[in-house]
Amino acid sequence: MTAPVDFWFSIGSPYTFLAVMRLPEVAERAGVDVRWRPFDLRAIQAEANDGPFADKPLKAAYMWRDIERRAAKFGLPVRLPIPYPLADLALANRVAVLAAKEGWCSAYTIATYRRWFVDREPAGSEPNISRSIEEAGQDPVRVLKQASTGAVAEALNAATSEAKKIDIFGSPSFVADGELFWGHDRLEDAIEWQHNLDQGNPG
Amino acid sequence: MTAPVDFWFSIGSPYTFLAVMRLPEVAERAGVDVRWRPFDLRAIQAEANDGPFADKPLKAAYMWRDIERRAAKFGLPVRLPIPYPLADLALANRVAVLAAKEGWCSAYTIATYRRWFVDREPAGSEPNISRSIEEAGQDPVRVLKQASTGAVAEALNAATSEAKKIDIFGSPSFVADGELFWGHDRLEDAIEWQHNLDQGNPG
Structure with missing residues (x-):
C-alpha cells in the first residue's frame, strides 16, 4: 500500500x-x-490579502508568456489570450468537490481547463461547466442541482479550511507525506518525493 | 558567433x-x-511596491523549505537557517558590477553566496564581501575603494534602469534573444531557448 499525493487546486x-x-x-x-x-483559493487569498498578481502588471504579463512557452514545451495546445479575469468560480469548484466525492474529478477538471484554454469558454461560467460535466460522463441537470445544495457548499468550505490548516497559499499545490510543494513546476518533485518514499518502504 | 544569455541577478x-x-x-x-x-532588485521592488514575501509569512516559510529541498536535489550544500533578512546590499552589488566589468563576477558571486548559505556570513556585510573578493583573486582594498566611487554607483543604477526597461521584476531572471525567464527554475528553459536558436542558426 502506498499513500497518495494530494493535489490541491482551484x-x-x-x-x-x-x-x-x-x-x-x-x-x-x-x-x-x-x-x-479542490479548494477555494479566492477565500484563502482574500484572507491573506494576496491575489493573482492583481496589482502586478509585469508579473501578470510574464505569467501568460511563461504559460504559453511551457505549454509548447509540454506539447499542450493553448489559444492565448483566453478570457481573464474570471467571474464567480464557486459553482465550478463545488462541482469539482462533488466530482471528487463521486470519482470523476480529474475528467471534469481536465475538460473545464481545456475548454477555457483551447475553446476560450470562461471557466466557472456556462456553457463551460455543463459541457465539462457531460464530458466527464455525467448529467449536468443532476450535478448542478446537487452542487447547489448546502451540503456541497459546506464540503468546499471544509476542504478550504483543511488546505488553510496545512499552510496552503496557492494553486496548484501538492502534498506528499506532509511535504508541501507549490507550483506546476514542482509537479515532478512532489511525485518523485512520494515515489522515493514508496521505494524505500515497499508495502 | 552565438549571442549570450543575460543573467540578471541581485x-x-x-x-x-x-x-x-x-x-x-x-x-x-x-x-x-x-x-x-548585476542590478539593484530592491530599487525595482520599492518602485513596484513589491517585496520578498515581506508580508507573506506562509510563502516565506515555504521558500526556505523549497530551497532546502532543491539544494539537496541538486547536490548543493546549505546550512539553513542562514542570516535573513539582510542589511544594506548596495556595496555587494556595486562590487558585482565592477567585477562584471573586469571579468571576475561569477567567481565573486558564487563565493559570496557560498559564504552566505554555507558559512552563514551575511551577504552584503563584512567579512563576506572582502573574503569573496579575495576568493575571486582580487585585492579587497583596491576593489572596495573603487566600488565606492560615484562611477560604479552610477553603473549599478544604469544596469537597474536597463533591467526595468526590459520589464525585469525579480531575481534571478534570464534573457535569451529578448525572451524573459524568471526564477531559478527557468534556468534550463532559458539556456535551452538560446541553445535551440544557436542550433537553428549555426555560425
Whole structure:
C-alpha cells in the first residue's frame, strides 16, 4: 500500500492548467496515486490579502508568456489570450468537490481547463461547466442541482479550511507525506518525493 | 558567433543562490555563453511596491523549505537557517558590477553566496564581501575603494534602469534573444531557448 499525493487546486488559477493536464501521466509513470482536492483559493487569498498578481502588471504579463512557452514545451495546445479575469468560480469548484466525492474529478477538471484554454469558454461560467460535466460522463441537470445544495457548499468550505490548516497559499499545490510543494513546476518533485518514499518502504 | 544569455541577478535574493551555483555548469554543457548582469532588485521592488514575501509569512516559510529541498536535489550544500533578512546590499552589488566589468563576477558571486548559505556570513556585510573578493583573486582594498566611487554607483543604477526597461521584476531572471525567464527554475528553459536558436542558426 502506498499513500497518495494530494493535489490541491482551484479552478480559475491559470498556472494550474499546466498541472491539471500533465499530472495524470506523470503520476502514472511513477506508479503514484493522486487524490484530487479542490479548494477555494479566492477565500484563502482574500484572507491573506494576496491575489493573482492583481496589482502586478509585469508579473501578470510574464505569467501568460511563461504559460504559453511551457505549454509548447509540454506539447499542450493553448489559444492565448483566453478570457481573464474570471467571474464567480464557486459553482465550478463545488462541482469539482462533488466530482471528487463521486470519482470523476480529474475528467471534469481536465475538460473545464481545456475548454477555457483551447475553446476560450470562461471557466466557472456556462456553457463551460455543463459541457465539462457531460464530458466527464455525467448529467449536468443532476450535478448542478446537487452542487447547489448546502451540503456541497459546506464540503468546499471544509476542504478550504483543511488546505488553510496545512499552510496552503496557492494553486496548484501538492502534498506528499506532509511535504508541501507549490507550483506546476514542482509537479515532478512532489511525485518523485512520494515515489522515493514508496521505494524505500515497499508495502 | 552565438549571442549570450543575460543573467540578471541581485545579491541578497535567496532563490538566486540556486541559479548562481548551477548556471556555469548548465550553460557550459549547452555551449551557451552567459553575461552576468548585476542590478539593484530592491530599487525595482520599492518602485513596484513589491517585496520578498515581506508580508507573506506562509510563502516565506515555504521558500526556505523549497530551497532546502532543491539544494539537496541538486547536490548543493546549505546550512539553513542562514542570516535573513539582510542589511544594506548596495556595496555587494556595486562590487558585482565592477567585477562584471573586469571579468571576475561569477567567481565573486558564487563565493559570496557560498559564504552566505554555507558559512552563514551575511551577504552584503563584512567579512563576506572582502573574503569573496579575495576568493575571486582580487585585492579587497583596491576593489572596495573603487566600488565606492560615484562611477560604479552610477553603473549599478544604469544596469537597474536597463533591467526595468526590459520589464525585469525579480531575481534571478534570464534573457535569451529578448525572451524573459524568471526564477531559478527557468534556468534550463532559458539556456535551452538560446541553445535551440544557436542550433537553428549555426555560425
